[in-house]
Amino acid sequence: MSDDLKVTAELRESFGKGAARKLRALGKIPAVLYGHGTEPVHVSLPGHQMLLILRKSNAVLELDIDGKGQLALVKDVQKDPVRQIIEHIDLIVVRKGEKVTIDVPIHLEGEAAPGTTVNQDSNTISLEALATAIPESVVVSIEGAEDGTQIFAKDLILPEGSSLITDEDTLIVAISIAQEQDLGEETDEAPAEEAAPAAE
Known part of the structure; x- marks a missing residue:
């Protein structure tokens, strides 16, 4: 997999609009990872890197979450309708050999x-x-x-x-x-x- 798609995701424990605004102010994007019956995992992603990745459709990311690797597909991107700022990203868990x-x-x-x-x-x-x-x-x-x-x-x-x-x-x-x-x-x-x- 391309190094461009290797993303370090940080676990987040603060939720809500206020916490999301603080993350975006730091150049990060709040996201949630779910699928395959797993509990949703709330993370933050590097904003600039994600902007570059999202120019490519159907990008599969290789996430590093606290040292653990996880493949994920971008499922949905929520943007502010006026400013077009990315507010949130939904990711789904994928596994090697799996078809989507x-x-x-x-x-x-x-x-x-x-x-x-x-x-x-x-x-x-x-x-x-x-x-x-x-x-x-x-x-x-x-x-x-x-x-x-x-x-x-x-x-x-x-x-x-x-x-x-x-x-x-x-x-x-x-x-x-x-x-x-x-x-x-x-x-x-x-x-x-x-x-x-x-x-x-």
Whole structure:
């Protein structure tokens, strides 16, 4: 595992909004770790390091809690809606060899045929993958795709070790001809239709 994902978590015994504010003032983020029937463990995490980690989706952390190692997946991030400051993080316990269901971003690669429009219906896809080998994204090539091309979830090339959870008939991308000319014709016709009653 990358050293960037090794995080020292400090146990915390003070709770409530006041305690959380004090932690954030110290550059730390309150968090709770739970799962697999274990009692919730309340910790604080280094704020700057977590900001960098959260730029990467579905990051699995290697926590050091009082000298004990524990793998954890970021489950939820709560932010202040105005200031966008991270207020709290929920982590779930994961174990080596365990599979988890996660939403992975879809990344389009290449350019469709000239004169066409690319309509991306789904920005993410649900996969089951090993907790220690979660893919960062699923790449979909649209290079040279012609009008009428449709790519469904079942057509995707999934990363090794991943399996599809999203319905296989979910539309991911559709390629169509740009409709600018048709829109122009409708615009030209509209004034004529509106003028007819006035002429009468």
